[in-house]
Amino acid sequence: MSDSTKYIFVTGGVTSSLGKGILAASLAKLLQLRGYSTTIQKFDPYINIDPGTLNPYEHGECYVTDDGAETDLDLGHYERFLNVPTSQANNVTTGRIYETVIRKERMGDYKGKTVQVIPHITDEIKQRFRQLSENQRFDIIITELGGTVGDIESLPYIEAMRQFRYEHGPEHCLVIHLTLVPYLQAAGELKTKPTQHSVKMLLQSGVQPDILVCRTEHPIPDDLRAKLASFCNVRLNSVIENINASTIYEVPFLLHKENLDVVTLNKLELPLLQDPDLSKWERFVHRLQQPSGMVRIGLVGKYVELHDSYLSISEALKIAGAHNDLGVDLQWIHSEDVTEENAEALLGNLNGILVAPGFGERGIDGKIVSARFARERKIPYLGICLGMQIAVIEFGRNVLGLSEANSTEFAPQTPEPVINKMEEQKAITQMGGTMRLGAYECKVKRNSRIHKAYLQTHIMERHRHRYEFNNDFRKAYEEAGMVMSGINPKSDLVEVIELADHPFFIGTQFHPEYKSTVETPHPLFLAFINAAYKHKKHNKQAAKSVNALKES
Ligand code: GLN
Numbered sequence: 001m002s003d004s005t006k007y008i009f010v011t012g013g014v015t016s017s018l019g020k021g022i023l024a025a026s027l028a029k030l031l032q033l034r035g036y037s038t039t040i041q042k043f044d045p046y047i048n049i050d051p052g053t054l055n056p057y058e059h060g061e062c063y064v065t066d067d068g069a070e071t072d073l074d075l076g077h078y079e080r081f082l083n084v085p086t087s088q089a090n091n092v093t094t095g096r097i098y099e100t101v102i103r104k105e106r107m108g109d110y111k112g113k114t115v116q117v118i119p120h121i122t123d124e125i126k127q128r129f130r131q132l133s134e135n136q137r138f139d140i141i142i143t144e145l146g147g148t149v150g151d152i153e154s155l156p157y158i159e160a161m162r163q164f165r166y167e168h169g170p171e172h173c174l175v176i177h178l179t180l181v182p183y184l185q186a187a188g189e190l191k192t193k194p195t196q197h198s199v200k201m202l203l204q205s206g207v208q209p210d211i212l213v214c215r216t217e218h219p220i221p222d223d224l225r226a227k228l229a230s231f232c233n234v235r236l237n238s239v240i241e242n243i244n245a246s247t248i249y250e251v252p253f254l255l256h257k258e259n260l261d262v263v264t265l266n267k268l269e270l271p272l273l274q275d276p277d278l279s280k281w282e283r284f285v286h287r288l289q290q291p292s293g294m295v296r297i298g299l300v301g302k303y304v305e306l307h308d309s310y311l312s313i314s315e316a317l318k319i320a321g322a323h324n325d326l327g328v329d330l331q332w333i334h335s336e337d338v339t340e341e342n343a344e345a346l347l348g349n350l351n352g353i354l355v356a357p358g359f360g361e362r363g364i365d366g367k368i369v370s371a372r373f374a375r376e377r378k379i380p381y382l383g384i385c386l387g388m389q390i391a392v393i394e395f396g397r398n399v400l401g402l403s404e405a406n407s408t409e410f411a412p413q414t415p416e417p418v419i420n421k422m423e424e425q426k427a428i429t430q431m432g433g434t435m436r437l438g439a440y441e442c443k444v445k446r447n448s449r450i451h452k453a454y455l456q457t458h459i460m461e462r463h464r465h466r467y468e469f470n471n472d473f474r475k476a477y478e479e480a481g482m483v484m485s486g487i488n489p490k491s492d493l494v495e496v497i498e499l500a501d502h503p504f505f506i507g508t509q510f511h512p513e514y515k516s517t518v519e520t521p522h523p524l525f526l527a528f529i530n531a532a533y534k535h536k537k538h539n540k541q542a543a544k545s546v547n548a549l550k551e552s
Pocket residue numbers: 356357358359360384385386387409464465466467468
């Protein structure tokens with residue numbers, strides 16, 4: 001461990017969903033802009049080894065890192081804000097902690113001791129708090145503790161944090177508590193009691209928070225700040241208002257205005273270094289909020305009721321929009337709702353169609369209809385992972401005349417398995433962590449659409465799937481006009497397909513959304529938004545000409 005590393009813990013009180021991830025990411029951004037190497041990790045209190053086996057309805061999107069970890073979606077926020085990749089070590093769950101401890105016990109590592117939550121589980125947690133600094137030097141490591149203070153399952157983490165702080169001293173280890181200051185309409189007042197209770201709960205576990213960050217819908221007046229400070233035992237300057245923002249990307253500014261970065265560094269006894277230069281972010285947020293034009297993109301998926309299921313995709317679209325000075329009017333389209341009959345009504349006014357990743361058979365037909373509609377109507381199409389496989393199935397059925405073209409995921413016995421399980425996947429029966437995961441190289445065909453987007457011939461993108469394009473059908477597809485424009489140079493797997501006679505029809509076996517960040521918008525999303533805007537303008541032009549003809 002490097003002794004000089006400073007640690008910040010972010011805990012949550014009162015209720016879940018207050019935005020600990022955004023708070024951690026925003027603070028990290030400010031510290032990074034001041035010149036500190038900063039990283040963030042997330043500790044989740046559930047017993048799953050990782051969120052890879054969780055239904056997206058339960059926990060939102062599963063985010064994938066370069067090293068193939070299936071992680072919590074907050075890691076996506078960390079990467080989008082910090083523009084620095086995370087890894088397996090940045091996400092720890094209770095399941096993983098226990099797995100390690102139980103494995104050690106079986107190896108006899110505990111030398112006959114009774115293995116207990118304290119000290120064995122808490123020791124393992126503390127070791128993981130430090131782990132990131134073992135391979136790389138960081139000035140500051142921010143640890144977000146999932147869950148809410150008071151949850152039974154959070155207790156070992158709070159206790160480990162207490163011990164850690166005691167061992168390192170408060171100038172090396174800071175606790176920030178995020179709470180809610182609700183507004184009671186009937187009383188016309190902001191209320192501090194929930195925060196007081198939540199801090200008491202932390203105190204019962206032996207932890208006095210250093211800084212209170214208060215989520216609120218209204219500005220917190222000075223007298224209320226003073227009350228919060230006094231009842232919760234924090235300095236007045238350490239009561240930080242975290243008012244509702246119109247976009248999460250505004251939060252770093254708001255917290256900077258509240259001096260959160262200065263208070264934090266003072267408490268950690270670190271110099272302020274330079275003022276954070278937020279000008280680039282300011283420009284980005286300005287374009288996000290007041291774009292010059294709009295594009296309407298339909299996201300066709302089966303988990304659309306919970307927008308978090310497609311968090312990285314929707315953020316990548318917004319970010320690419322802002323960089324093109326365009327707002328994205330995102331239409332969430334349930335794949336089960338789309339049929340041949342209503343396709344025109346549901347999809348006809350879109351400037352771009354994105355068919356989302358997914359697993360299992362539900363909603364497949366609607367996705368196939370959507371891909372066909374985009375292909376035939378020349379609407380820009382981006383198919384991600386399953387969205388690429390869908391495009392292949394659709395093309396097989398409707399262009400090549402392979403009436404039974406399918407993926408063996410949905411029709412294991414199909415005579416036309418255009419999408420097939422990868423060879424190395426066939427013998428695997430265990431579910432968790434066994435897909436093709438993480439970053440793989442892809443060779444890009446010169447002068448293809450994706451080449452024009454990436455301006456590179458070798459790219460690295462992240463994967464999460466078990467099925468692939470079946471190369472037995474490659475020749476037939478190529479002869480009919482599908483271009484295999486991205487190939488894995490080692491395995492010869494098809495990673496990208498596109499259509500030669502379409503303005504923008506691309507399917508990627510990988511997930512470009514995971515690598516889109518505020519400072520580095522993803523080239524494929526930029527190109528897709530651009531194509532959508534062109535399509536919109538072209539359609540307007542065409543409509544004008546038709547009207548002119550009618551009138552003449
Ligand atoms: N279900 C498909 C597969 O496993 C696609 C996965 C995805 O969209 N992430 O190959």
